[in-house]
Amino acid sequence: MSGPSIARILLVVAVLATVPLLTTSNAVLNFLVVTLMIALVAQGWNVLGGYGGQYSFGHAAFFGTGAFVTAVLQARYGVNAWAAFVAGMAGSALIGALIGAITFRSGLRGSYFALVTLAFAEVLRILASVAPITGAGVGTLVALDLRPQSFQFQTRAPFYWIVLALLAVSFLVVRMIEGSRFGAWLVAVRENEDAAKALGINPFRVKLAAMTISAAIAGAGGGFYVQYFLFIDSGIAYGPWISIEALLAPIVGGIGTVFGPLLGALAVKALGEGTKLLAGDAPGLDLVIYGCVLILIVAFAPNGIAGLLLKARQRLVLPKDLQPGRSDG
Amino acid sequence: MLSPVILLPAVLNGLLTGAVYALVALGLTLIYGVLHIVNFAHGALLSAALFAAFFAYRLLGLDPYLAIFLLTPLFFVLGYLLQRFVIGPAAHGEDRNILLVTLGLAVIIENALLYAFRADTRTVDLPYGFTVLDFGIAFLAVPRVIGFCVALVVALALWMILNLTDTGKAMRAVAKEKLGAELSGIDVGHIYAVTFGLGTACLAIAACLLLPTYYVNPQVGNGFVLVAFTIVVLGGMGSVAGSLIGGLLIGVVESLSGLFLGESLGQIGIFVIFIMVLLFRPSGLFGERA
Numbered sequence: 001m002s003g004p005s006i007a008r009i010l011l012v013v014a015v016l017a018t019v020p021l022l023t024t025s026n027a028v029l030n031f032l033v034v035t036l037m038i039a040l041v042a043q044g045w046n047v048l049g050g051y052g053g054q055y056s057f058g059h060a061a062f063f064g065t066g067a068f069v070t071a072v073l074q075a076r077y078g079v080n081a082w083a084a085f086v087a088g089m090a091g092s093a094l095i096g097a098l099i100g101a102i103t104f105r106s107g108l109r110g111s112y113f114a115l116v117t118l119a120f121a122e123v124l125r126i127l128a129s130v131a132p133i134t135g136a137g138v139g140t141l142v143a144l145d146l147r148p149q150s151f152q153f154q155t156r157a158p159f160y161w162i163v164l165a166l167l168a169v170s171f172l173v174v175r176m177i178e179g180s181r182f183g184a185w186l187v188a189v190r191e192n193e194d195a196a197k198a199l200g201i202n203p204f205r206v207k208l209a210a211m212t213i214s215a216a217i218a219g220a221g222g223g224f225y226v227q228y229f230l231f232i233d234s235g236i237a238y239g240p241w242i243s244i245e246a247l248l249a250p251i252v253g254g255i256g257t258v259f260g261p262l263l264g265a266l267a268v269k270a271l272g273e274g275t276k277l278l279a280g281d282a283p284g285l286d287l288v289i290y291g292c293v294l295i296l297i298v299a300f301a302p303n304g305i306a307g308l309l310l311k312a313r314q315r316l317v318l319p320k321d322l323q324p325g326r327s328d329g
Numbered sequence: 330m331l332s333p334v335i336l337l338p339a340v341l342n343g344l345l346t347g348a349v350y351a352l353v354a355l356g357l358t359l360i361y362g363v364l365h366i367v368n369f370a371h372g373a374l375l376s377a378a379l380f381a382a383f384f385a386y387r388l389l390g391l392d393p394y395l396a397i398f399l400l401t402p403l404f405f406v407l408g409y410l411l412q413r414f415v416i417g418p419a420a421h422g423e424d425r426n427i428l429l430v431t432l433g434l435a436v437i438i439e440n441a442l443l444y445a446f447r448a449d450t451r452t453v454d455l456p457y458g459f460t461v462l463d464f465g466i467a468f469l470a471v472p473r474v475i476g477f478c479v480a481l482v483v484a485l486a487l488w489m490i491l492n493l494t495d496t497g498k499a500m501r502a503v504a505k506e507k508l509g510a511e512l513s514g515i516d517v518g519h520i521y522a523v524t525f526g527l528g529t530a531c532l533a534i535a536a537c538l539l540l541p542t543y544y545v546n547p548q549v550g551n552g553f554v555l556v557a558f559t560i561v562v563l564g565g566m567g568s569v570a571g572s573l574i575g576g577l578l579i580g581v582v583e584s585l586s587g588l589f590l591g592e593s594l595g596q597i598g599i600f601v602i603f604i605m606v607l608l609f610r611p612s613g614l615f616g617e618r619a
Contacts, residue, residue, distance in 0.1 A: 055425065055428075102608060103607075103608070106607075106608045106609070106611070107611075108607060108608075108611060110424075111361075111365075111367050111566075112562075112607060112611050114367065115367070115558055115562060115603075115607065116603075116604060116607045116608075118555070118558070119555075119558075119559070119600050119603045119604050119607070120604065122555060122596075122600050123597060123600045123601070123604070126593070126594065126596060126597050126600070127597070129593065130593050130594055244432065248429070248432075251425055251429055255425070282444055283443055283444060283447070283448070284439075284440035284441065284442075284443030284444035284547075285440070285444045286440075287436055287437075287439075287440035287443075288436075288437050288440045288441050288444060290436060291433040291434065291435075291436035291437035291440065292433070292437060294429065294432070294433035294436070295415065295419050295429075295430050295433040295434070295437075296419075298419055298420065298426050298429045298430050298433070299418065299419035299420075299421075299430075302421050302423065302426055
């Protein structure tokens with residue numbers, strides 16, 4: 001495991017933290033806040049999918065649970081926003097553990113695991129669209145109260161720093177997992193579950209732990225969404241859009257790496273904005289270009305941006321005859 | 330509530346809907362069974378097929394049932410080309426890349442439709458669109474009965490292609506053991522593309538059957554795909570008979586849970602079955618093994 005050092009992670013975070021000092025443009029900050037929020041959810045996906053090899057198509061289940069618990073506790077029970085946020089993460093972790101326990105207990109892997117997570121997210125979406133507690137079809141509004149103690153701010157900069165801090169914590173958590181015995185078990189399960197079992201690892205417990213951590217991180221993204229937009233409904237919370245964003249960013253950025261989700265989220269979101277500029281007002285055209293570029297990225301950079309960077313660095317550092325061939329592995 | 334006067338028509342209507350679901354699922358199960366990929370572009374391709382059938386009627390005056398003979402070969406070729414020149418080369422044979430490429434294709438198709446035709450929902454007015462027949466026990470819409478029959482015929486035809494032709498034999502060989510098939514001289518790339526083409530052709534037929542009673546918009550296909558995934562898993566991934574029976578079953582379940590739980594909760598029955606099957610019998614009703 002040769003991930004980035006703690007010092008380098010802190011350096012990256014420190015550099016990112018200066019952005020609100022350099023610009024006061026609401027458009028730029030809004031873009032970055034949403035991008036970092038996606039990166040956070042994607043980091044959650046990365047723990048389970050990147051390190052554990054379990055591709056979830058339904059991380060909306062965790063994002064949405066975090067969001068709804070945060071919103072409903074405030075709107076209906078008057079709970080403090082910060083406490084509600086923490087409860088949202090806990091609720092999300094609980095749902096993650098529950099779904100994990102059910103699916104891993106029955107030995108679902110690969111496409112089957114992907115499909116069952118998708119189905120759980122859909123069940124939650126349908127339930128949330130009719131249950132009175134979530135506001136059914138109308139959704140839940142959080143009352144406007146622009147004070148730091150209720151996790152609401154006058155400007156975007158504090159939101160930016162908070163989501164950056166959450167992301168920084170997720171970087172450190174993932175880095176710790178990388179260097180730990182648990183991380184080694186997780187990678188062993190990803191590479192060959194039967195071999196891992198033969199070595200005395202309990203794949204069920206390892207995957208369950210990874211799913212719980214993964215869900216808690218994604219839930220934090222959901223809770224943050226609620227505080228930033230002050231509204232949530234079943235389509236946003238449990239809709240397929242967030243499940244797709246969560247897996248797109250790490251795969252584009254570099255799966256199973258600390259910075260992959262952030263790189264991927266920045267690239268995907270910048271691509272989205274760029275195509276929007278290019279296509280102007282025509283509805284749909286921006287996403288057509290987006291889809292084309294996505295396919296081109298997959299075709300020419302199958303190991304993500306992190307893979308490209310690694311290859312470039314090896315080309316610079318290693319003499320020509322020591323360079324590894326193309327790893328299509 | 331439980332009187333047969335209400336239950337029986339609900340079951341029959343469920344069967345009629347289920348047959349078209351089965352057709353969409355047949356395409357998906359074929360692609361999954363042979364290529365072992367989850368095709369995310371399936372829903373977008375169904376939307377595209379519905380638009381094609383719509384414009385075949387509007388511009389060429391072609392009746393949807395006649396359009397089957399034009400659109401099925403067209404979509405076979407489209408599917409063949411997509412797999413041969415886009416999905417295959419771009420994915421480098423890795424699962425996660427195939428996932429991304431089909432996702433990218435779905436985004437492209439759906440939004441190209443949105444760009445070209447806007448988000449408006451369209452319908453066609455056919456003279457027989459609202460004709461019903463009295464079957465003694467229930468009144469059934471004629472277009473849906475026709476859809477049911479054609480779907481059964483298509484399933485039979487697919488089964489025959491798979492079991493009685495050389496191409497079908499090659500497809501089954503590739504599905505079972507890709508390397509072995511390649512070593513015995515089968516052109517795997519070609520077989521993959523044929524399979525994808527057949528799966529896409531199923532969508533063209535489904536679209537023509539749906540058009541008389543359904544509506545068209547750029548997102549319309551997505552609603553079918555999750556249901557189709559359920560059917561594929563229920564029937565056993567890669568099984569033609571499983572898809573057909575799974576489709577009929579899901580149609581009935583949806584119809585009945587809609588009747589008892591109300592319209593908005595109607596689909597929940599489907600997903601509960603889906604999760605139950607995945608947990609307790611992931612190989613499905615007719616699958617060989619997980």
